[in-house]
Amino acid sequence: MSKDIPQEAVTSKSAGLAKVVSDKSLAVLVEKLPNEMIPERDLWPGIERAIGQKSQESQVGQQRNTFVPGAWAASIALVVLLSWFTFSPDIKDNSGAALVNAQGDSGITQGQLVNFMQQSFKQQKQTLLASYGQPTTDKLPVAMQQELKQLADARASIKKALLTDENNVDLLNLLDFTQQQELKLLQQLYRQYQVI
Amino acid sequence: MDSQTKQDKQVIDIKARLSANKVVHSGESDDESLWIIEAKQGSQTAFYQLYEKYHRRIYALCWRMLADKDSAEDVCQEVFVVLWQKINNFRGESKFSTWLYSVATNVVLGHLRKHKNWLQRVFSIEEQGANVAEPHVGLTDDSMLTMLDQHIACLPERARLVFVLFAVEGYRHEEIAAMLKMAVGSSKSQYHRAKSLLKESLIANGFVSIEEEINHE
Known part of the structure; x- marks a missing residue:
């Protein structure tokens, strides 16, 4: 174990x-x-915890590695669709339906499409409201407020249903229809009442 | 076939292979070779066996190099976590223990580099813990340690590392120089310095050597 130590004193x-x-x-x-030498504390529990975490991390890492190419492809498809949707004047009025039709070809998942539709709808609604000077709906007649609420509730229910029902094109179309109806109603209400 | 049965079958297969082909790494028992193979396949039970066999030796190495009980315990844990991550790199070209000690030494040195304070980094100060003039001051109270271990703990860091690696662990000066990023000559001079300091410290603390006892007689 040890080396020879030269003679010195x-x-x-x-x-x-x-x-x-x-x-x-x-x-x-x-x-x-x-x-x-014997360590005072039991070192194994800490090691066991650490190696358990490392194993989980490496499993997640492997899953991520397989998921990453798919995620990239889906993101690119989404960006292409978004650009198409944004810059093509022909499909602006019927954007959701166009996306629904294009879903099958693009390879993106239904969940991604629903999220995108929601974001797109929010943006359109925000743009619409901004163009009317950010009005509030409080001043609308109660019946109109209720109609808007019903549409919003219907939208939420369809979104919820879409989370459990994969590849349901009818539901996707219904969501798109509901969103468009809500936008149209807001537009009509502004024109009719000029109050909101 | 459930996972437990599958794992049991794997172990039986490995045992059969070991006995048939004598796939035993140099200097290792059949059991140890089996633990290594199983640990490589992700068995924590086998890894625990390796821990059980080696952790006291690794702790001793950590303690001697770090001269601090708490740090030694933490770094000893780190060594085994690193071992778990790197065990697939062990190809059986050397003894497992030799490979494990080199992993441990690197982890300890990495720990020391990480925990060097900024003053030491900026001014290359390393003389902390040395208290040769008043050897009693720096000595640890740990009664479980041998007298020499207590004196080694009081050496300056570089001298201590070189002494432990050369005299206790049996590394060559060339290897130590590479590990500690110093010249071979510096490793040798640090070793001589460590020896002188230890001798002074031992004398100051009333150590009676064999020769002295013989001379008295």
Whole structure:
């Protein structure tokens, strides 16, 4: 275990007695050093926890690695669709339906499409309201307020149903129809009442 | 076939392979080789066996290099976490224990580099913990330690590392120089310095050498 220590000695005069520690004595002490020491606390639980976490991380990492190309492809498809939707004047009025039709070809998931439709709807609604000077609906007749609320509720219900029902094109179309109706209603209400 | 049965079958297969082909790494027992193979396949039970066999030795190495109980415990844990991550890199070209010690040494040195304070980094100060003039001051109270371990703990960091790696762990100066990023000559001079400091410290603390006892007689 230890190396040979060359013969040297350090002497010290203490109480008139010459004390010597030679390399040999030191080598003997080194040889006597225990190979093992016992830690005070149990180290295994901490190690077990850490390696458990590392294993989980590596599994997640592997899943991520397989998911990443798919996610990239879906993102690119989404960006292409978004650009098409934004810059093509022909489909502006019927954007949701166009997306629904295009879904089958693009390879994006229904969940991604629903989210995109929701965001798109919010943006359109926000733009519409902004163009009318950010009005509030409080001043509308109660019946109109209720109709708007019913449409919003219907939209939420369809979205909820879409989360559990994969690849339901009818529901997607219904969501798109509901969103468009809500936008049209808001537009009509502004024109009719000029109050909101 | 459930996962437990599948795992049991794997173990039986490995055992059969070991006995048939004598796939035993140099200097290792059949059990240890089996634990290594199983740990490589992700068995925490097998890894625990390796931990159980080696953790006291690794802790001793950590303690001697770090001269601090708490740090040694933390770093010893880190060594086994790193071992779990790197065990697939072990190809059986050397003894597992030799490979494990080199992993442990690197983890300890990495820990020391990480925890060097900014003053030490900026001014290359390393002389902390050395108290040769008053050897009693720096000595640890841990009664479980041998006398020499207590004196080694009081050496300056570089001298301590070189002494532990050369005299206790049996590394060559060339290897130590590479590990500690210093010249081979510096490693040798640090070793001689460590020896001198240890001898002085031992004398100051009343150590009576074999020769002295013989001379008295």
